[in-house]
Amino acid sequence: MEFLTTMGLEVHCELSTKTKIFCSCSTEFGGEPNTHVCEVCTGMPGSLPVLNEQVVEYAIRTGIATNCTITKYTKFDRKNYFYPDLPKAYQVSQLYLPICQNGHIDIEVNGVKKSIRIKEIHMEEDAGKLIHDPWEDCTLVDYNRCGVPLLEIVSEPDFESGEEVIAYLTKLKSILQYIGVSDCKMEQGSLRADVNISVRPVGQKELGTRTEMKNINSFKAIARAIEGERQRQIDVIEDGGKVIQETRRWDDTKGISYAMRSKENAQDYRYFPEPDLVPIEISDEWIERVKNSLPELPEEKKARYIAEYGLPEYDVDIITGSKYLVRIFEGALEVCGEAKEVSNWIMGEVLRLASETSTDEENIKFAPENLGKLIVLIKKKVINRNTAKEVFEKMFSENFDPEQYIKDNGLEMVNDDGAVLSVVKSVIEANPKAVAEYKGGSAKVKGFFVGQCMKQLKGKADPATVNKIIAEELDKL
Amino acid sequence: MDLSKLTALEAGKLIKNKEISVAEITKAALDNIYKTDKNYKAFVTVCHDEALKQAEEVQKKIDDGTLTSPLAGVPMAVKDNMCTKGILTTASSKILTGFKPFYTATAVEKLEKAGGVLLGKLNMDEFAMGSTTETSYYGPTLNPWGENRVPGGSSGGSAVAVATEQAYYTLGSDTGGSIRQPCSFCGITGIKPTYGTVSRYGLLAYASSLDQIGPMGKNVEDVAEVLSVISGHDPKDSTSFNNESLKFNLENNVKGRKIGIPVEYFGKGLDADVKARVLDAAKKLESMGAVIEEFNMPELEYAIPTYYIIACAEASSNLSRYDGVKYGYCTPEFEDLTDLYCKSRSEGFGMEVKRRIMIGAFVLSSGYYDAYYKKALQVKAVIKNSFDRAFEKYDAILSPTAPTTALKMGENLSDPLKMYLGDIYTVSVNLAGLPSMVVPCGFDSNGLPVGLQLTGKAFSENTLMNIAYSYQQETDFHLKRPVLKKEMEA
Known part of the structure; x- marks a missing residue:
């Protein structure tokens, strides 16, 4: 039955x-x-x-x-x-x-x-x-x-x-x-x-x-x-x-x-x-006074996020389902203006770290505007994405101003192409065997050069720039 | 000078003029209680040390000019259903054995702020349920006007403390006549104010929608002064009206006052002497210039059943908190939680209280609610309307307070229905939430006092006080005192 x-x-x-x-x-x-x-x-x-x-x-x-x-x-x-x-x-x-x-x-x-x-x-x-x-x-x-x-x-x-x-x-x-x-x-x-x-x-x-x-x-x-x-x-x-x-x-x-x-x-x-x-x-x-004092409700917010920011419904559902995630989203967005980017950070790093540290959403410590600042720093190429993730992981538990932290710890990217070029040159010079392999047609080796250069640059360079300069230098040979 | 003979305001004046100290008058009052109360049992608790300490503090404040109330330093006592911080508060029930509240009732607090010195707590019918003060766990209080007579109730202790001149004034509470009927039986003056005039905060509830605290005293001036002190809005009582405290302007003048007499109140069951004295009073008022007119109020017939349904329903809920767990009496041996509740409540409550809890639980139970409680609320509205109509024509309604004078001890205790019928002239006033005042208007053939009841529309206390005051200016019934039995000084 x-x-x-x-x-x-x-x-x-x-x-x-x-x-x-x-x-x-x-x-x-x-x-x-x-x-x-x-x-x-x-x-x-x-x-x-x-x-x-x-x-x-x-x-x-x-x-x-x-x-x-x-x-x-x-x-x-x-x-x-x-x-x-x-x-x-x-x-x-x-x-x-x-x-x-x-x-x-x-x-x-x-x-x-x-x-x-x-x-x-x-x-x-x-x-x-x-x-x-x-x-x-x-x-x-x-x-x-x-x-x-x-x-x-x-x-x-x-x-x-x-x-x-x-x-x-x-x-x-x-x-x-x-x-x-x-x-x-x-x-x-x-x-x-x-x-x-x-x-x-x-x-x-x-x-x-x-x-x-x-x-x-x-x-x-x-x-x-x-x-x-x-x-x-x-x-x-x-x-x-x-x-x-x-x-x-x-x-x-x-x-x-x-x-x-x-x-x-x-x-x-x-x-x-x-x-x-x-x-x-x-x-x-x-009743009218209470009505007017009500904040935007989840349903309305969801519709607006999709229409205004073009975010995927799945992400919006999760974010608007919690007033604490909404607080992070709106706080960070106000600082950086990058809705998609903020949404990705929440869906990725924020929820990952919350789950790994068994932190309830309401107990998340970092100030939303600090996530916004972090995103601005990436956009301005002050730091690269990998550094940002590392900084965020610390910020998640300690909540600090990322600008100050990056300055204090000297994490700014090397944006001087000359500096990158000299590192690239020295790496090429030190690895003739790899150069030979590259010349022999192994494109994989390029990744090795990038890794070596980033190591010497302590990860503080824009990977795209490093890639570009390596390609130029290798092709010159 | 026998200080006890003074009225409250006379005593206050002597204190103010430094002719006597607060300590002296307090000591004299306490001594008088020890000599007198053995024979009348008005007090459940005498606050000897507290009163003397209070007297000292009040004296200081009078001396430095911070206390100017005409009642400053005047000893008084309150019914034992009003909470007094650190002082035994029993409602004359075994179930509150040893209960000392950590807060004071607003009405009592206001009196203390005005310099009242609390002599003690007064006997009453258990939880104010009764009209003879015989249902008290501490035994009955005796009426000083006759051998073996009840003082009325439930505020019997409050009435006797004034009638025997042990306290200058007292507070009582009135749910269905509990201030007015003992005033009538004991030949004193008192008022049940409009519902919401005096805060109920700290009053052990019997029926919340009907309970009202009021003053009892030797004459209208005293009672008016006390009411002006205890009335006024209390933020701790949601049902207290948002009014300033009452002010009275007493004048001997009833000219043109329209006073109605409901014919229904003078029919079957009314004692002939009582009827004659009350009608004499009407004539007296007429001779003083009031306009007296008979009218009909047939709705009053339903007042008693309506009152007992509503009062018992609320009581059954209000008294549920007395379960033997948190304070008061707890049965010494029990099997489990239900047994603890059953035994503590069975052993802790008296017969009359149990009867009313049973009635209340019954009328509220599912299937009976509509037939009893809901109907009673509808009749309550009808009764209120009939009063409203009467007050379109009259400034006050004049009536007897009770069908008889003070009954013999034990006469009604065995016949609850007869006792309930004795409330016929008083309960409708509580159902309608109105102010109602009682003043002595003579004596029956046994020399027992008769009280005249004057009822007015909501918040017409000043009108009632003025009629009563005028009447007392032209009569001397309120000046008569019973011959007291006192112990000789050791």
């Missing part, structure tokens, strides 16, 4: 505001446990929330960038459940009037374009973190993450393959980074995805029973979780069983999922409007 897969995504994204959603505690990741806390985010008796306006601004930004309608009268609701990481025993979230609704993100998989609908985006507070201490056999609670603002981005069940899911997440991540609302560091949990997944035999119209996969925190893990769960559901059906509607936890190290709770045991969250916060009214002017 052949099966079709249908999936929907719930993505939780931590916003990169300086302070928490309802208090002025820092949102910084990695502080000593329970140091970024106050009576509000730990839900102490009598404390009250005050909404951080930046969160609303970021939510509107995200809504506009994902083609959503902004809900002009939006409210918070309480989601009630008991758990030690939730100190108030309710999460302030949005159920009835989420801030963004009915958007979409366009993706492309293997050349096929598709639009994924976004049902809604809502604002909410994050919970704390539980850490199990196996030595003491107890569970410790860290409330630092409590109250960090989150957006939950809920898609419609529009995905039919894992590739579509990954394409969507890649696109979503790049949008969120572009508009500056989140750093989307999956390893720190600032981007998390839950996948709703169901399968049905080809030909069956109605969707199969879905399960929800939680706790997935890398793109690779998501791909594996989807494949694992799809296969599990197919096996259940082929064995004559029925898929149960339930929430499952994906264990990526073991490559299997576990049932967490079934629909029968589903929690009743007893949602109701949060009485401690007043409704938010979003004016047209506010």
Whole structure:
């Protein structure tokens, strides 16, 4: 039997505001446990929330960038459940009037374009973190993450393959980074995805029973979780069983999922409007102001790079897919004006070195204008390409001004043809055997001369000039 | 001179004129508490050392001229559901055993900034759920006006502390009548301000959309002064109105004031003595020049069920944080997390609180939300509209505060439905978010006080205070004091 897969995504994204959603505690990741806390985010008796306006601004930004309608009268609701990481025993979230609704993100998989609908985006507070201490056999609670603002981005069940899911997440991540609302560091949990997944035999119209996969925190893990769960559901059906509607936890190290709770045991969250916060009214002017403040989005950038600079689509896809690569591209381009050249450097040396040194794109150290300067130096023939690559490799990890570095280390090319000529002459004189071979018709030997000359010139000459002079001198003989 | 007989403003004047020091009046107040409170149990905690230290600091600031409030140096006390930094805050519940907040409620902080000296924390119904102060984990508070009578609730301790002259004024909180009904039962003056007038920051929430802190005192002048100090916008409370603090201009003049009497409030279930005293008060106001008119407000019939649905729903969520993990009472033995929650909450909460949590969880549960909670919100809007219509015609609505005078201890505790019905005249005011004031208007045949309730439109506190002030200028009910049982000095 052949099966079709249908999936929907719930993505939780931590916003990169300086302070928490309802208090002025820092949102910084990695502080000593329970140091970024106050009576509000730990839900102490009598404390009250005050909404951080930046969160609303970021939510509107995200809504506009994902083609959503902004809900002009939006409210918070309480989601009630008991758990030690939730100190108030309710999460302030949005159920009835989420801030963004009915958007979409366009993706492309293997050349096929598709639009994924976004049902809604809502604002909410994050919970704390539980850490199990196996030595003491107890569970410790860290409330630092409590109250960090989150957006939950809920898609419609529009995905039919894992590739579509990954394409969507890649696109979503790049949008969120572009508009500056989140750093989307999956390893720190600032981007998390839950996948709703169901399968049905080809030909069956109605969707199969879905399960929800939680706790997935890398793109690779998501791909594996989807494949694992799809296969599990197919096996259940082929064995004559029925898929149960339930929430499952994906264990990526073991490559299997576990049932967490079934629909029968589903929690009743007893949602109701949060009485401690007043409704938010979003004016047209506010939406317009946010719209005008949005930077160029990946899609627009991609089109412009192709039209304006004539760059290949493949390269542009990779560069515009990351706001950090875009920063390098645009910074270097501004200095040197050579789009194709900058693009080649990024696709080549930058990505090679990033991969070899396991540096995340956001942690690349060198200043983009220094790459621009390097390209200018090549163009002006101050250095040759090989020297430039060596300089860049150092610059990648140390970030310095290449002009200064080249001067300090005396790496300028020898542009004096006379100097090159005298080296060529001495090399020819010292190698009569090779000259004889050349005369005998072996063109290969020319490479030997070039190598010898460059060695003597310490690599600082323009290879084309050296080539030309050698050819002239040999032909004179 | 018996200092305890003074009003808050009289005491403040003596302090200002250096006729008495803050330390002297504070010591006298503390001594009085030790002599008096054994018999009335208004206090859960007496802040002896803190009060004396505070008295010294306040005195210094009065002396160097930085403190000029008419309340500077005047000893007071607050209901035990308001957070006080480093001082036990229990909401009269076992579940908050040992809880000392590291922050102070905005209203209390404002009083302290004005030079108020905190004598202690006052008893109440557990988490403000009740109207007799009998649901307190620390035992009931007693009404000084009669043998074995409840002081009303939930701010029973706040009312008795004033009625027994242990504190010059107090703060209470009012979710469905918890300031007004004890004022009525104890023969004192108090006001539930417009929702959003006084910050709720640091008030242990019962029902967030209805809770409001307000002052309780010996007369209108004192209450007005305290409210002017504690009111005003608080950036820490999103539901607090963006208003300046209230200012009052008290004048004995009700000429031409239009006062409405809702006929529905004088029907079945209202004690005859209470009815007579309240109507006497209406006549008195009429004789002073006010225009009294009867009118109909049939929507009030739905106020009690609406109130209990909304209040319990919010309470069930607000009280979920008390789980035995982070602070307060924790059960000594448990199997796992669920067991820890169940036992701590079962052992830590009293009957009435559990009943309201159950009601609240029920009305919010899926499948019932629309039938109960959503409907209640709709009725709430209807009730608010009917008040709005009434205030197109009237400056204030006059009514009884409660159907009876102070009940006997234990009378209502066994019959919650009867207790809920006692809130009939007060809860609609909270649903509509309106200001409402209570002043003494006489006594029943048992010598128990009766309170007159005056309700106004949002932010009409000044109008209400003026009517109440005028009434007190022409009557002496607010000057009557109960005969107290005091321990002789050792």
